[in-house]
Amino acid sequence: MTASIEEFERAIAELETQIERVRKLTRDQGLDRSDEIAKLEELKSDLLRKRYGKPTGWDKTQIARNPKRPFTLDFVRLMFSDFTELHGDRLTGEDGAMVGGIARLNDQWITLVGHQKGRDASERHHRNFGYARPEGYRKALRLMRLSEKFKRPIICFIDTPGADCSVTSEEHGISESIARNIHEMFRLRVPIIVVITGEGGSGGALGIGIGDRVLMLEHSIYSVIAPEGCAAIVWRDAKRGSEAAEVLGLTPHQAKRFGIVDEIVKEPLGGAQRDYDAAAKSLKDALVRNLAELHQIQTEELLRSRYDRFRSLGVFHAGS
């Protein structure tokens, strides 16, 4: 059996430690060990190529959830300039699991909204592990309307296990906040590009997921339900998530096959977590290219295509 991504990553980490040790020897003792280093580096690339070359749905799930992956604010820092964060939904609160603001992509102003996960314990808590609340979705909508007012395109970064299902969120209308966003995003009169950067968790993802283009990073997932949740329902065993991941069709490739996603954005070898700069560059190129294309389209045509794009999704039999 193939090692899980986690086991594999542990092995790679050991290899990296070894490489670092040899490098240190070279520095400290002035010995030329470059041959050895090159060999080890080659071995590492080889292993990465093999393991990341044909990942399963479950592999993708693990990679997409890797806490070392770049999060929304990492991409913002690496791709945009003059980012100015804007807070609050102007109704009841501020949600750390959803960030947003204005920024420049090259010389063009855009508005950005996206889920935000945290790295350490306190930030994770502040970001609610990326589970956005009604306040987050309403903040996102407020900022998207701001963007529309000034005719700036909108970019949405999706990275959430799902929307927050706490009692408080229920009381504050989590369902309505997502439904409202989906509804309104079909009416926004500016181009929208959606990018799934990590986890595209169901309704929580879709709440900022309507756009003229939907892109997925190579090692992201987009799913109607978490594989573990699916397994708990189908086989009454949450531990069989790996099996569920294969049947749910949650990989970028599958999403593209059904026309749900337009483009898969290449990640550096071994995943975006290995090289933030390369990942950001790859995504930035895709954004710039797609925005340029969308700018050519008249507003009415843009809205019509957006409608048609989602209206056509579905597979069924017709006729008796």
Add this chain to the structure above:
Amino acid sequence: MANGWFGKKRLPGAEVQEAPPSIPDGLWTQCGKCREVLFAREWERNLKVCTKCGHHFRLTAPERIAMLLDEESFVEIDGDLTSANPLNFPGYDDKIRRHGAASGLKDAVVSGHGTLDGYALSVAVTDAHFMRGAMGSVVGERISRAVELATQRRTPVLLISGSGGGARMEEGLLSLMQMAKTSASIARHHDAGLMTIILLTDPSLAGIMASWGSLGDVLLAEPGAQIGFVGERVSQQAHLGKVPQGFQSSEFQLTHGQIDQVVHRKDLRDTLTLLLEFAGAPGVA
């Protein structure tokens, strides 16, 4: 007014879930909530509401349509659409067959157009007796088409949820996309200045509520229905701890400002008529 709402044919499904087998078929039924044994004829005359505790039994989609629309006015559309198994999801074909046979439905929705107190409208009803009313491609398509027909004919649309299953897992992302698709159709309907009425019945959860189930000009609910974002099982898994009493009931949602009114089944037609009148919906002459 209540008499005759159910029409002539007896519809399968509604009793399947709630009537225990120990009670002789047909004559008697038992309330799923207060356990009172009810005389079936009287219970049916009472629109399948328990005569003792007021518990609203689940209705099938055909029952619901017969109850709300003017007699013989309903014309079903898109009845030929059936689910495919695009992901080859294990057991899905079989599940569709079994639920179809047990419920007499082709999928979890019945849609079409008709009149209500003379007002022309489109209607779509999801039915919990078929895969808990979960929304896959067929449900999404039929709801979108019903809304689009209403936009085209410039009539209101009435969408009734009996969906506890949310987006149908067996069709993966395609089901999630039905949330987008149905919401898009409703957005156009709103933009055309036409009315959308949502009626939430037991159960109405998850993907339905995070899309069309929340997008009415007016949201009505039957008493005691379970309405919410995630089902109880998921809440428990998410370690929410103790949830307040009546969490995710119609009354809970009313208290928290999420729906407009909780309406007893016997008053539904009257309430809907007033809304249609307010919207200035054209009647059929």
